[in-house]
Amino acid sequence: MISNFSATQALKHVTLIIGALIVILPFYAMLSYSMKSPHEIETNTGGFFGDQKPMVDEWCVKANNPSGVLPSEELKQACTKTPIVFNYVSAFTKAPLVRYLLNGVFVTLSIFFIQVLVALPCAYALAKLKFWGRDAVFMLVLFCLLIPVHAIALPLYIMLSKVGLINSYAALIVPWTISVFGIFLMRQFFMTIPDDLIDAARIDGMSEFSIVWKVMLPCAIPALMAFAIFSVVAHWNDYFWPRIAVTSDRNYFTPPLGLRMFKGDSDGDVYGPMMATATIIVTPLIVAFLLAQRKFIEGITLSGMK
Amino acid sequence: MASVTIQNIDKSFGTVKVLNGVSIDIEDGEFIVLVGPSGCGKSTLLRIIAGLENQNSGSIKIGNNIVDNLHASLRDIAMVFQSYALYPHLSVAENISVPLRMRRLNFLQRFPIIGRFIPGSKAAKASIKKDVDEVTEMLGIEELLHRKPGQLSGGQRQRVAVGRAMVRHPQAFLMDEPLSNLDAERRVHMRAEIAELHRRLESTFIYVTHDQAEAMTMADRVAVMMDGDLLQVDTPRNVYANPVDIRVAEFIGSPKINILSAQSNDTGDVNVGDMVLAGVKSAAKNSKIQVGVRPEAVTLEPKNSAGIPCHIVHHENLGSEAYFHVELNSGERVISRMDASAIDQFSTGHDASVMLHSNNVLLFDNDGQRIVTHNEVVM
Numbered sequence: 124m125i126s127n128f129s130a131t132q133a134l135k136h137v138t139l140i141i142g143a144l145i146v147i148l149p150f151y152a153m154l155s156y157s158m159k160s161p162h163e164i165e166t167n168t169g170g171f172f173g174d175q176k177p178m179v180d181e182w183c184v185k186a187n188n189p190s191g192v193l194p195s196e197e198l199k200q201a202c203t204k205t206p207i208v209f210n211y212v213s214a215f216t217k218a219p220l221v222r223y224l225l226n227g228v229f230v231t232l233s234i235f236f237i238q239v240l241v242a243l244p245c246a247y248a249l250a251k252l253k254f255w256g257r258d259a260v261f262m263l264v265l266f267c268l269l270i271p272v273h274a275i276a277l278p279l280y281i282m283l284s285k286v287g288l289i290n291s292y293a294a295l296i297v298p299w300t301i302s303v304f305g306i307f308l309m310r311q312f313f314m315t316i317p318d319d320l321i322d323a324a325r326i327d328g329m330s331e332f333s334i335v336w337k338v339m340l341p342c343a344i345p346a347l348m349a350f351a352i353f354s355v356v357a358h359w360n361d362y363f364w365p366r367i368a369v370t371s372d373r374n375y376f377t378p379p380l381g382l383r384m385f386k387g388d389s390d391g392d393v394y395g396p397m398m399a400t401a402t403i404i405v406t407p408l409i410v411a412f413l414l415a416q417r418k419f420i421e422g423i424t425l426s427g428m429k
Numbered sequence: 430m431a432s433v434t435i436q437n438i439d440k441s442f443g444t445v446k447v448l449n450g451v452s453i454d455i456e457d458g459e460f461i462v463l464v465g466p467s468g469c470g471k472s473t474l475l476r477i478i479a480g481l482e483n484q485n486s487g488s489i490k491i492g493n494n495i496v497d498n499l500h501a502s503l504r505d506i507a508m509v510f511q512s513y514a515l516y517p518h519l520s521v522a523e524n525i526s527v528p529l530r531m532r533r534l535n536f537l538q539r540f541p542i543i544g545r546f547i548p549g550s551k552a553a554k555a556s557i558k559k560d561v562d563e564v565t566e567m568l569g570i571e572e573l574l575h576r577k578p579g580q581l582s583g584g585q586r587q588r589v590a591v592g593r594a595m596v597r598h599p600q601a602f603l604m605d606e607p608l609s610n611l612d613a614e615r616r617v618h619m620r621a622e623i624a625e626l627h628r629r630l631e632s633t634f635i636y637v638t639h640d641q642a643e644a645m646t647m648a649d650r651v652a653v654m655m656d657g658d659l660l661q662v663d664t665p666r667n668v669y670a671n672p673v674d675i676r677v678a679e680f681i682g683s684p685k686i687n688i689l690s691a692q693s694n695d696t697g698d699v700n701v702g703d704m705v706l707a708g709v710k711s712a713a714k715n716s717k718i719q720v721g722v723r724p725e726a727v728t729l730e731p732k733n734s735a736g737i738p739c740h741i742v743h744h745e746n747l748g749s750e751a752y753f754h755v756e757l758n759s760g761e762r763v764i765s766r767m768d769a770s771a772i773d774q775f776s777t778g779h780d781a782s783v784m785l786h787s788n789n790v791l792l793f794d795n796d797g798q799r800i801v802t803h804n805e806v807v808m
């Protein structure tokens with residue numbers, strides 16, 4: 124028998140497996156905690172799924188026993204659930220998670236939609252039109268790529284509060300509508316589209332805007348997919364900006380802000396429902412990624428970052 | 430269908446001058462070929478005619494209208510690009526219908542779903558479909574209608590590009606090296622097909638190529654350009670037999686014309702080396718001149734007969750004819766084109782004599798301008 128064991132190959136695989144474990148571990152913990160009882164989490168017992176022994180829901184008991192005296196056995200009985208049900212039901216009931224999820228969808232999609240609306244014509248102009256100062260404008264785009272959002276968060280907050288937009292969807296959406304990264308990415312992709320195609324479209328009678336939406340956009344779908352994933356993931360998961368822009372009105376909370384509802388209550392930290400919430404928040408992204416996986420990878424390699 | 434008048438077009442890119450006062454009058458229905466070496470400004474001229482580029486000065490007239498300030502889409506011309514420039518996301522039928530959709534449907538009617546409910550769109554779409562069908566049938570691409578450009582061969586793409594140009598019956602067709610992406614065999618075939626299309630449409634064709642064979646075989650008139658200058662506009666026959674400039678003579682014809690340095694004396698007789706060209710009188714007397722002789726006007730004779738002594742360096746047999754590369758004593762190279770049977774008599778490594786047929790020699794002065802010759806009949 125020929126042995127095709129190779130030490131270097133084995134080493135590579137071991138390294139990769141360790142890397143994969145490090146990446147997966149937090150997700151493993153999240154998923155596992157979302158199914159365990161508080162006691163199991165504290166004592167770190169119960170394996171991955173927990174024992175799923177029915178437990179008493181303290182919140183339920185408290186809510187139905189306003190007097191605060193020793194709760195009756197009946198009440199305790201009524202408030203007994205398995206931990207997994209407790210965690211996931213609390214995730215939706217303790218906080219209006221559905222509303223937060225819908226907020227997240229609305230904000231994320233609005234941001235992406237407006238970003239595309241702005242970035243595509245900009246990228247087209249920077250890639251294919253000749254005008255005075257084009258290179259200077261492109262340099263500005265590159266320069267803006269270097270500015271970290273955290274650096275301008277405070278001025279942005281002040282500006283928005285001056286015009287009275289804090290605690291609104293506008294506060295969550297407007298600051299992100301111009302994506303220099305999107306402009307840059309699409310411009311690089313448009314550079315690879317032959318000029319003849321644009322000239323042909325002009326002779327066929329298309330206006331410059333028609334060219335952007337009817338010729339460049341369909342050609343750039345792979346790059347657009349890549350940008351969509353970057354944008355949607357970034358804004359769906361963003362905790363920093365919503366935390367600043369939405370100071371009091373919980374109606375505008377996005378899903379990551381929902382996690383706060385389980386943090387630092389008088390009851391202490393309740394990890395089970397919190398992790399259940401986290402699981403619910405990341406699931407749409409993972410599903411979308413799996414569905415779009417092929418396109419995503421195509422897009423990234425096509426845009427080539429060259 | 431219209432004439433196209435190009436008046437004194439100048440064009441520079443930055444400091445680089447690309448076109449120097451080019452003027453051509455193209456008649457209605459004419460097939461004119463712009464030919465010249467790579468980088469001489471052919472595409473630039475075509476793009477100026479199309480309205481894709483602005484000239485620095487001069488003007489373009491299509492029919493009776495000066496179109497200098499008209500957008501490309503309003504000039505009523507169609508263009509076929511070297512890369513075909515088909516919309517990659519649209520099917521063949523959709524590609525061909527784009528120019529009509531942009532013209533016959535209004536903004537709302539072009540909308541994907543809403544468009545259907547806008548009055549008049551049904552009739553307009555039916556008329557578009559009819560015209561597209563007519564064109565695809567004419568080009569023999571009916572079976573390809575639902576394919577995307579990525580699923581077509583080069584020749585098929587070329588036809589689709591021509592179809593997209595034809596479908597709106599433009600005043601003139603501009604074509605920029607439409608055959609250069611095809612293999613040699615296909616190219617010869619498409620050459621005939623485009624010439625036939627021209628006869629059928631009776632429209633004005635302006636065709637750019639750097640391939641002189643295409644120019645000679647397809648054109649009513651050939652416009653030879655070099656370094657931004659228009660050197661000569663004439664019938665293929667005249668461009669070949671009567672070039673006005675040595676650069677034209679050198680560019681047209683394969684193998685290339687032979688150029689020999691010569692001297693004219695005060696009676697106008699021309700000496701090439703020791704030999705006097707019989708019966709040729711140059712109008713430029715007493716000067717250094719250049720003699721151009723086409724390879725077919727050069728024949729080899731046995732060694733030591735009349736003519737210029739030479740050594741055969743190389744010969745190529747093309748089956749029906751043969752090319753002989755010979756070196757004169759002066760070191761100049763000459764190519765002779767003879768019947769293949771001459772190989773029996775002459776072959777590489779041997780000495781021979783070169784005869785120049787004085788009826789067919791062309792004289793140029795040292796700046797490359799043509800010199801008037803008086804050919805006398807020699808007995």
Ligand SMILES: Nc1ncnc2c1ncn2[C@@H]1O[C@H](COP(=O)(O)OP(=O)(O)OP(=O)(O)O)[C@@H](O)[C@H]1O
Pocket residue numbers: 442447465466467468469470471472473474638639
């Ligand atoms: N947009 C441009 N900017 C600067 N220079 C240009 C531009 N377009 C063309 N040129 C220059 O103008 C000259 C003529 O170009 P053009 O494309 O007209 O040549 P051509 O005759 O079509 O050559 P080919 O047979 O290779 O297509 C070239 O030297 C080219 O480098």
Ligand SMILES: [Mg+2]
Pocket residue numbers: 471472473605
């Ligand atoms: Mg060209």
